[in-house]
Amino acid sequence: xxRKVFVPGVALLAALAAGCTGGSGTEDxxxxxxAGDPATSTAPDGKYRTLREPCGSVDRGMLRDLLPGAxxxxxxxxxxxxxGTADVTYDTDRRVGCRWKAGSxxxxxxxxxxxxxxxxxxxxxxxxxxxxxxxxxxVTAAQLPSPSASPEDEETxxxxxxxxxxxxxxxxxxxxxxxxxxxxxKPSGTPDSDPRxxxxxxxxxxxxxxxxxxxxxxxxxxxxxSDSTARRRTVSVVFRTSNVIVTVRxxxxxxxxxxxxxxxxxxxxxxxxxRRLAEQFTE
Numbered sequence: 608x609x610r611k612v613f614v615p616g617v618a619l620l621a622a623l624a625a626g627c628t629g630g631s632g633t634e635d636x637x638x639x640x641x642a643g644d645p646a647t648s649t650a651p652d653g654k655y656r657t658l659r660e661p662c663g664s665v666d667r668g669m670l671r672d673l674l675p676g677a678x679x680x681x682x683x684x685x686x687x688x689x690x691g692t693a694d695v696t697y698d699t700d701r702r703v704g705c706r707w708k709a710g711s712x713x714x715x716x717x718x719x720x721x722x723x724x725x726x727x728x729x730x731x732x733x734x735x736x737x738x739x740x741x742x743x744x745x746v747t748a749a750q751l752p753s754p755s756a757s758p759e760d761e762e763t764x765x766x767x768x769x770x771x772x773x774x775x776x777x778x779x780x781x782x783x784x785x786x787x788x789x790x791x792x793k794p795s796g797t798p799d800s801d802p803r804x805x806x807x808x809x810x811x812x813x814x815x816x817x818x819x820x821x822x823x824x825x826x827x828x829x830x831x832x833s834d835s836t837a838r839r840r841t842v843s844v845v846f847r848t849s850n851v852i853v854t855v856r857x858x859x860x861x862x863x864x865x866x867x868x869x870x871x872x873x874x875x876x877x878x879x880x881x882r883r884l885a886e887q888f889t890e
Contacts, residue, residue, distance in 0.1 A: 650727065653734030653850025655888070658722045661705035662691040664884055665720065673718050673857065673876055676711030700724065714861045714868070720884065721854040734850035742823060742847040749827045749843075751814045812870050817878070821846035821853070821885050826878070828870055837861060840868035844881040848888050855881045 694704035704721040727737035824846035832838040841858040
């Protein structure tokens with residue numbers, strides 16, 4: 608009877624060969640499918656990866672003009688007023704802000720600046736596009752008045768109204784029967800109940816979009832208070848530059864209830880601050 612011969616060395620080599628062949632398949636299955644995959648497209652990051660220090664963003668000369676009441680303060684209080692107060696934040700690479708305030712017997716002025724760096728966590732949406740979405744929501748929230756209608760639009764609107772009258776036996780619709788969205792979106796009543804009433808904001812200075820400031824910008828102008836309280840006007844300028852949204856709020860509250868803060872002056876100063884900040888972000 609012939610015995611079978613077992614050769615340990617040959618069996619070991621066969622097992623090692625089988626192990627190497629099976630191991631290569633396991634390694635391929637655990638490789639990150641995104642790494643080196645040309646089919647995977649990632650939207651670009653925004654231009655800005657950090658934010659500027661906000662309290663040092665407005666120079667002393669500009670602050671003297673913005674806070675006239677600070678010039679009469681004692682040196683120590685004056686220095687504190689010009690230094691500003693930083694907003695509490697938990698991530699200075701994502702959002703920072705600073706505010707300055709000074710009062711005088713005539714009025715109290717306050718300036719606030721806010722920097723927000725927007726980051727998209729969707730690989731198919733760029734930081735800039737995401738920032739544009741955030742900016743668009745702020746424009747909607749501001750409820751900017753619609754641009755004035757062109758002569759062609761007014762003519763078309765007149766024809767539509769005339770046709771509507773024909774359909775109702777020649778009677779024109781009642782004033783409140785078909786209010787436009789722009790009219791119904793604002794609270795009705797006295798000018799005190801509507802901070803953007805035309806009687807309170809001079810012609811040409813109403814809330815509006817702005818050109819030549821960052822990638823997109825708008826201005827808001829709101830007057831708060833009533834005949835029994837001091838009137839406080841706040842002008843806000845918001846602009847987007849790449850993936851950063853900058854907000855400037857400048858307000859004035861006179862000591863006398865009969866005094867209404869000048870809209871033109873506040874808007875000019877707020878826009879000057881915004882232009883300076885836009886320049887800093889491009890430096």
